[in-house]
Amino acid sequence: MPKLNTLRLTLTAICAGMLSALSPAQAEETVHLYNWNDYFAPNTLQEFQKQTGIRPVLDLYDTNDVLEAKLFAGKSGYDVVFPTSRPFGARQIQAGLYQPLDKAKLTGLDKMDPAVMASLKELDPDNAHLVPYLLGTTGLGINTAKVKEALGEGAATDTWAILFDPAQAAKLKGCGISMLDDATEAFAAALAYLGKDPNSRSEADLAAAEKVLKDARKNIRYFHSSQYIGDLANGDLCVAHGYSGDILQARSRAAEANKGVAVGFNIPKEGAVLATDVMAIPKDAPNPAAANAFIAFILQPAVIAEITDNVKYANANTAATPLVAESVRTDPGIYPAAAVKEKLIVLKTPKDKEQRNLNRLWTRIKTGR
Amino acid sequence: MKALLAKLHLRDRHLSRALNIGTPYLWLGLFFLLPFAIVLHISLAETALAQPPYTSLWQWVDDGILQIRLNLPNFITVFSDDLYLAAFLNSLWVALVCTVACLLIGYPMAYAIATAPERHRIVLLMLIILPFWTSFLIRVYAWIGILGPSGLLNNFLMWLGAIDTPLTILHTQTAIYIGVVYSYLPFMILPLYANLTRLDFSLLEAAADLGCRPFKAFLKVTLPLSLPGIVAGSMLVFIPVVGEFVIPDLLGGPDSLMIGKILWTEFFSNKDWPLAAALAICLLGLLVVPFVLMQRLENRIGGDEL
Numbered sequence: 001m002p003k004l005n006t007l008r009l010t011l012t013a014i015c016a017g018m019l020s021a022l023s024p025a026q027a028e029e030t031v032h033l034y035n036w037n038d039y040f041a042p043n044t045l046q047e048f049q050k051q052t053g054i055r056p057v058l059d060l061y062d063t064n065d066v067l068e069a070k071l072f073a074g075k076s077g078y079d080v081v082f083p084t085s086r087p088f089g090a091r092q093i094q095a096g097l098y099q100p101l102d103k104a105k106l107t108g109l110d111k112m113d114p115a116v117m118a119s120l121k122e123l124d125p126d127n128a129h130l131v132p133y134l135l136g137t138t139g140l141g142i143n144t145a146k147v148k149e150a151l152g153e154g155a156a157t158d159t160w161a162i163l164f165d166p167a168q169a170a171k172l173k174g175c176g177i178s179m180l181d182d183a184t185e186a187f188a189a190a191l192a193y194l195g196k197d198p199n200s201r202s203e204a205d206l207a208a209a210e211k212v213l214k215d216a217r218k219n220i221r222y223f224h225s226s227q228y229i230g231d232l233a234n235g236d237l238c239v240a241h242g243y244s245g246d247i248l249q250a251r252s253r254a255a256e257a258n259k260g261v262a263v264g265f266n267i268p269k270e271g272a273v274l275a276t277d278v279m280a281i282p283k284d285a286p287n288p289a290a291a292n293a294f295i296a297f298i299l300q301p302a303v304i305a306e307i308t309d310n311v312k313y314a315n316a317n318t319a320a321t322p323l324v325a326e327s328v329r330t331d332p333g334i335y336p337a338a339a340v341k342e343k344l345i346v347l348k349t350p351k352d353k354e355q356r357n358l359n360r361l362w363t364r365i366k367t368g369r
Numbered sequence: 370m371k372a373l374l375a376k377l378h379l380r381d382r383h384l385s386r387a388l389n390i391g392t393p394y395l396w397l398g399l400f401f402l403l404p405f406a407i408v409l410h411i412s413l414a415e416t417a418l419a420q421p422p423y424t425s426l427w428q429w430v431d432d433g434i435l436q437i438r439l440n441l442p443n444f445i446t447v448f449s450d451d452l453y454l455a456a457f458l459n460s461l462w463v464a465l466v467c468t469v470a471c472l473l474i475g476y477p478m479a480y481a482i483a484t485a486p487e488r489h490r491i492v493l494l495m496l497i498i499l500p501f502w503t504s505f506l507i508r509v510y511a512w513i514g515i516l517g518p519s520g521l522l523n524n525f526l527m528w529l530g531a532i533d534t535p536l537t538i539l540h541t542q543t544a545i546y547i548g549v550v551y552s553y554l555p556f557m558i559l560p561l562y563a564n565l566t567r568l569d570f571s572l573l574e575a576a577a578d579l580g581c582r583p584f585k586a587f588l589k590v591t592l593p594l595s596l597p598g599i600v601a602g603s604m605l606v607f608i609p610v611v612g613e614f615v616i617p618d619l620l621g622g623p624d625s626l627m628i629g630k631i632l633w634t635e636f637f638s639n640k641d642w643p644l645a646a647a648l649a650i651c652l653l654g655l656l657v658v659p660f661v662l663m664q665r666l667e668n669r670i671g672g673d674e675l
Contacts (some may be wrong), residue, residue: 065637072422072640095418176518183638222540223623236518263669283420352418352640359638360452367626369452 029054031290034078036060036071036277037226039134040050041310043244048297055292063182066090071097075284079258079291082133085276087184087349089130090123098129098280102292106131108299111319116276119297130278131295134245134313137336137344138273141232141240141247141326142264146175148236158266161192162239164212169219175238178231179216182225183362185273186213188345190243193272201354206361213365223366229253234262243275244333248312265333267340274344276316308334336350381390404652413439417668421471423642453631453648457655460628463542463617464610467549471557472599479561479598480591483568494562499557505552512548513539516620533655540622542630548616553609556604564598565591600667608656628652 013147033045037060043126045056064084070076071092083089092098103109109131116132124130142157149257150171151162162168167175179186188198190209197205221237232250234257240247244265279298281291298304304315305323312328314335315321321329326336336344350358414423415438427437445455482493486550500508515521516539523535538544568591614629621627628648635645 063637068640072420074420091418093646095420095422163485200560217623220623221537234519352416356639356641359634363452363631363634365622367452368624369455369626 002137002299014311027089027222029287029290030096031056031079031287031294032077033058033080033294034067034076034307035080035082038229038246039082039277039307039311041302041312042308044303044307047221048294052290052293052299054293064097068092069090072180073284076282077190077286078282079285079287080279080294082277082279085123085130085132085278086347087355089278089280090349092280093124093129097283099288100128101131101281101295102288105292106296106299108296108301108317108319111299111301111317113316113318116316120276120278123215123349123358130280132309132316133273133277134278134299134315135276136244136313137267137333138180138189138241138243138275139265139267139333141228141237141242141250142236142266143175143232143238144264145260146235146238150175157264158269160189160268160270162191163241164190164216166215166219169216171328173219173221173307174366176221176231177219177234177239177241178228179215179220179223179241180239180243181225181366183358184347184350185241186362186365188273190216192268192345193205195270198273199348201350201358206358210365214368217365232263233257233261235259245311248331248333253310266334267333267344269343271343273347274341274342274346379385408646411642412443412644412650413441414643415440416641421642439563440643443644444651446534446644447647447651452626453628453651456626456628456631457652459626460611460613461623461655463545463549463613463627464607467546467610468557468603468607469555470546470550471554472603475554475557475561475602476599477553478554479558479565482558482562483565484570485587501555506615509548509552510543512551514619516544516547539620542625543623544620544622544642545625545627547619548620549610551611553606556605560601560605561595561598564595564601568594597667600663604660604663608660611656612652 001005006045031054033056035058040058045058048054048056059078067081067083068088068091070078071081072095083092112132114206116135117127119256120130120132138162138164142162144157147157148155152158153160155168162172163177163179187209188204190212191198191200191205193212194205194208196208200206225286226246228237229246229250231237232240232242232247232255233253235254240250244267247263247265251265252265254261279295281288281295285291298307299317301317301320301323304317305320306312308315308320309325309328310336312331315324332340394606410426411423413424416422417424424440426436426439427435430436478497482490482497485493513520517523518535518537518539520539522538523532526532526536538547572590572594573583573586576590577583581589610630612632613627614633617627618627618633621630632652634644634647635641635648
């Protein structure tokens with residue numbers, strides 16, 4: 001219901017599949033993709049099939065956890081996956097879940113933003129396994145009219161306080177607040193709100209963040225990682241803690257529906273998590289050659305620019321930036337200004353025990369125990 | 370010659386008997402005991418950053434010594450952390466509430482179908498079974514559209530003027546009750562119907578002839594005779610609901626702590642397969658007890674009938 005884009009994509013993939021099923025019998029090559037919901041342009045897969053003759057098959061997920069569980073179980077059957085580099089990609093490389101890229105065939109890799117490549121090198125020596133796909137931030141989606149009504153004219157909305165300050169959140173509770181169901185994101189936001197290091201795992205800092213989140217909980221309608229897209233667009237939520245592109249897609253959908261819902265996206269001034277999603281080929285991918293071909297296709301500036309235009313996430317391809325629509329290129333929610341960029345949070349990879357502890361705290365917070 | 374044939378015949382009979390008895394056991398072994406053994410094996414392992422994400426229980430050290438490490442802390446964690454106990458208890462509570470609700474709604478429906486004229490029965494049964502033709506997931510999703518703040522129900526009530534602000538039903542435990550009762554009602558109705566159609570209604574006439582009022586006759590005759598149907602229906606609802614994941618995930622809110630969701634967190638967010646497996650083993654233990662008790666009850670009822 002909320003995932004019109006997803007539906008459209010799936011239908012496209014199915015139609016593409018049916019069309020090719022009708023064409024004369026030849027040993028048909030397929031590439032199995034496992035990507036986030038709403039993360040390709042509507043024509044991306046069709047265009048790939050037209051260029052290469054390889055039939056793409058797409059499955060979708062809405063949290064890194066599901067992807068990671070499938071990769072760890074092994075024999076996922078996917079050729080290209082799109083994990084978030086930190087902490088997921090880093091951990092998956094440590095566990096040896098990916099195979100090295102065939103870089104000789106990846107022309108265009110040299111056009112990638114050197115800063116992004118350098119950042120990835122910290123977890124992936126020689127950039128051997130991961131290719132940057134899209135970049136986004138985690139911030140606040142806002143139903144501008146309803147928030148103004150609840151908080152009053154001129155109240156600041158570019159702050160985590162609207163989520164974590166009990167006085168403000170209580171006023172917004174009635175029209176609905178949602179948070180991502182993700183321990184790392186939730187704690188990073190709470191620690192940033194407190195002015196502490198968002199990567200801190202010290203007991204005192206975690207206890208302080210836990211208190212903030214526990215107090216916030218009673219004002220939160222639900223914890224979910226994709227449902228807010230539709231609810232924001234319909235006006236069923238007034239504040240959503242979510243991924244930049246998802247919120248901006250909700251903004252576009254609200255504008256298309258033209259029912260008087262206006263959605264805004266704000267990067268909180270205390271700092272927000274910067275996520276780099278990457279492409280990688282699982283170790284046991286059935287068709288690594290086709291996977292390489294798909295990554296090479298995405299490296300084409302025109303292709304990735306089209307994706308950025310549609311899904312509202314920035315890309316790391318310097319050759320593609322001029323091809324991105326101007327309204328998108330100049331949107332501070334998609335391509336943040338330099339001053340905002342400095343405050344963005346780059347997550348560290350926690351130890352297994354730390355992650356476990358964090359998830360445990362998170363379950364307690366969510367269930368109010 | 371005759372003796373030989375008889376012998377062969379006897380052997381044949383033994384063989385077919387062995388096959389008859391063996392098949393269910395083979396089924397049980399292949400689809401229950403084997404998976405159970407695998408889960409038990411994982412529950413005794415340790416987590417590891419590898420594929421698969423747990424350690425092997427045994428390894429050969431030199432000189433042909435087989436070393437087996439059984440890791441019990443997973444079970445200790447399950448019992449010492451009150452989160453799991455709370456989740457188990459809430460799951461049992463939800464299952465109990467929903468089973469009773471299904472029984473209260475399902476019994477009259479099953480009774481009405483069983484006593485309806487023969488030609489109507491098939492249509493009524495179809496109406497119960499027809500929703501199965503739509504995917505379970507889509508039917509649960511539909512409830513999001515019905516129960517949401519700007520959903521069908523709230524819009525309808527506001528149109529009627531019964532309420533001014535939307536009721537918060539979606540993302541609460543109430544939404545789980547509604548979703549579960551809706552989804553599992555047929556599992557209550559069908560066994561009850563099967564039982565009630567076999568009911569000898571002349572017994573009720575006899576009761577009436579002897580001066581028993583209809584309600585008392587229902588309590589004294591119909592209800593006890595339909596007990597096997599009630600037990601079967603209740604088990605079909607109760608047992609899967611305890612471990613239900615999809616409905617609480619889609620309709621429930623942050624408060625609704627259910628063991629299915631906890632299992633998901635351990636498996637997906639924590640990548641702790643051993644702990645998830647230990648939880649699954651405990652859940653199984655928890656469900657086997659009421660199952661055995663009900664089986665006993667059923668046997669006793671069956672014994673009485675003879």
